Amino acid sequence: MLLAVSRRVLARGLVVAAVTLAVSCGNDDQGPTIVVGAGDSMESNLLAQIYSGALSRTGVSTSVAPHLGNRPDYFAALDAGTVTVVGEHTGELLAFLDANSKARKPADATEVATGGVTEPSVPKAVNGSLPEGLAVSDPADGTDMRPRMLLTEAATRDRVRSIGDLAARCGELEVGVAPVPEVLRASTDTLRVSGCGFARTKLFHDAAALRKALLDGEVQAGILGGPPALVPGATDGLAVLSDDDYAFRAENVLAVYRKGELGDRQIRKLNYVAGELTTDDLVAMIGRIRGGAVPADVARDWLDSHAL
Template sequence: MLLAASRRVLARVLIVAAASAVVSCGNDDSGPAFVVGAGDAIESRVLAEVYAGALARTGLKVAVQPELGQRADYLAALDAGRVALVGEHSGALLGFFDSGSAARTPSAVIEDLNRSLPEGLVVSDPADGTDLRPRVLVTAEAARRDDLDSVAELVPRCAELHAGLAPAPDALRGPGAKPVTGCDFADETPLPDVAALRNALLDNSVQAGVVGGPSALTTSATEGLTVLADSEYALRAENVIPVFRKGLLDDQRIRKLNYVAGELTTDELVEMIRRVRDGAAAGEVARAWLDNHGL
């Protein structure tokens, strides 16, 4: 037990030491680095490397500090000034700071988010090309039988349905709020992963499933299932967005973050997550993406 504890302490020390490795592409080499933080999820590390790489190309001295834990942990590090920026999802961030907000659409979420952020924190543009909302699944057979294409068509039937809830692998997780507006399932069963959810749907243990992110992250585990469309935002908007400490970035560097927002898409983010999951270094994956987009 003592040996295991010592190894955990050593791992934390090495993480902090690694954060001092600075990426810089310009003249601002004096003074402390601008530290971009990342939580434990692969997606969080990918976003940190993308933002850090983009800012480094403006001449800012930048470091990435990974493995900061879950949302509450890395947002506490941001609030305390131990890191200067983290990548987030707009809806989940709003839910963290204002659990009572009823905003669902992308514009309404951003409006409420800007009102709810603590003093000293700001966001730049969300990546409109990303959609990290949970996905609602039914079996392909049920979709055909009941003529179901959308979440809106499912909502009136929610009280009759048993639902399974599963996380999306390697993605940032939501705050645990009710996932589907207007939908009160007969009961909700947490499941460990999408494979377990698929099995439960196919054997009719549950009749609806909610996956906490894009189904593209779990393509093989959703065979035989139908992803219901959600054009009416029964599930709250979740766009990638950077949140950072006010006053640390000038207009040029905020514009750089906005350029990143204008280029990033769900498919590209999923592909970067998959590559890191398969063993690629997050920094190299982010660098390739930035190069491909001229950023």
């Protein structure tokens, strides 16, 4: 009898041990690592850290592959399957996928002057241009990473408040162009201003040089390659023209990912990030990184503050 009882206890112990082992293995096995790719810009790396951190909170293993180069380089990595997700801007992505697309706005718009024809939005055009096997998250509507048009404050006294107001005079003006290095953009020489063909274009190495050229009258208009808040002081004494008609194509942040490699929970998480992210958030986070903060820590703090 004692032997029989001992055998039963031993058997039960083995069953419990087996179940415990199975549960433990199940918890530890998170499947393949989701690799989030980043280009060489500070913004690209920050977005990769945000997406990686957000996805890891769904219970999957993630890592960041930094410094992959420019847009063709990290799209080659997506195509090869060495990365699963990358951060992008809607307008730049559309220009890369379909250089002939006319879409400019972040939402569908009806062109009354053309008999009610619907002009497709940039996100819709992006979806229609994606290669087989790729998909995108929702765009972060709170982000606006478009270039900005600058004039001297004296020039705006002629009631020029928007790019549309300037359009009739563009052909008489020389425009200066300067990058914002941290921004995810291919190059300043690819910038296009719809309805505004300038007489000449001059490239400057930074925003300070562009500001000086404007104030000295060396150029009559300026294009800054991203939000002015990223370059404090760059617009002192200058006016930033409004762009309600999207002379500069919409540039909202979004994630591009390989189909079939993210589950519904991970895709929802990317969309939650899109719903919370703003231009001010990106500016503040880039400012912290410039000050020496670790990008992964900055991303984690942002995710925590938004309960993501």
